[in-house]
Amino acid sequence: EAGVTQFPSHSVIEKGQTVTLRCDPISGHDNLYWYRRVMGKEIKFLLHFVKESKQDESGMPNNRFLAERTGGTYSTLKVQPAELEDSGVYFCASSQTGAHDEQFFGPGTRLTVL
Amino acid sequence: SQQGEEDPQALSIQEGENATMNCSYKTSINNLQWYRQNSGRGLVHLILIRSNEREKHSGRLRVTLDTSKKSSSLLITASRAADTASYFCAINTDKLIFGTGTRLQVFP
Numbered sequence: 001e002a003g004v005t006q007f008p009s010h011s012v013i014e015k016g017q018t019v020t021l022r023c024d025p026i027s028g029h030d031n032l033y034w035y036r037r038v039m040g041k042e043i044k045f046l047l048h049f050v051k052e053s054k055q056d057e058s059g060m061p062n063n064r065f066l067a068e069r070t071g072g073t074y075s076t077l078k079v080q081p082a083e084l085e086d087s088g089v090y091f092c093a094s095s096q097t098g099a100h101d102e103q104f105f106g107p108g109t110r111l112t113v114l
Numbered sequence: 115s116q117q118g119e120e121d122p123q124a125l126s127i128q129e130g131e132n133a134t135m136n137c138s139y140k141t142s143i144n145n146l147q148w149y150r151q152n153s154g155r156g157l158v159h160l161i162l163i164r165s166n167e168r169e170k171h172s173g174r175l176r177v178t179l180d181t182s183k184k185s186s187s188l189l190i191t192a193s194r195a196a197d198t199a200s201y202f203c204a205i206n207t208d209k210l211i212f213g214t215g216t217r218l219q220v221f222p
Binding site for chain 1: 144145147149155156157158159162202204206208209210211212213214215
């Protein structure tokens with residue numbers, strides 16, 4: 001069974017540009033999460049989808065970040081316009097039955113904003 | 115902050131020794147989870163301990179949870195060089211809240 005996959009693995013962009021990250025959860029997992037780790041700091045929750053609906057988006061830092069999960073399968077996280085402080089590793093995770101259970105993480109996308 | 119705080123931040127040991135990492139938190143939890151991250155890779159789930167459990171084992175891993183003290187510990191017995199990684203605790207309150215992690219280095 002394929003795990004959680006993320007694309008790209010690494011993205012380097014300039015300040016002001018737009019970047020879109022993609023996450024493909026494990027097949028059949030209704031719950032999808034986004035997290036990020038900014039340099040040297042803890043991994044922080046961004047948001048949680050249940051199927052195509054946003055269950056909790058309390059961790060989204062500001063309106064430059066837009067997450068979507070059309071059709072309840074893969075998800076995208078768009079950053080527009082990117083700022084220097086957005087640099088970090090963005091992780092996606094999925095779980096089958098809910099937020100209380102084990103979450104399976106993808107390898108992450110390393111975003112560098114110059 | 116509700117986040118788990120881990121101690122120590124870094125730990126270096128020889129193969130065969132035991133490694134103990136501690137995690138403290140401030141809020142009520144549904145469960146507490148431990149993850150490992152090898153350099154440049156994703157997070158790997160190690161073990162989940164529920165709030166009504168006190169101890170759990172998985173192979174060479176032993177996790178304890180003391181909800182009265184709001185603390186947990188991860189013990190890796192008979193460590194191996196392949197255990198070298200960063201270890202994170204994450205408290206689950208409806209979402210995962212991670213600590214800053216412990217960097218474990220196991221020397222052959």
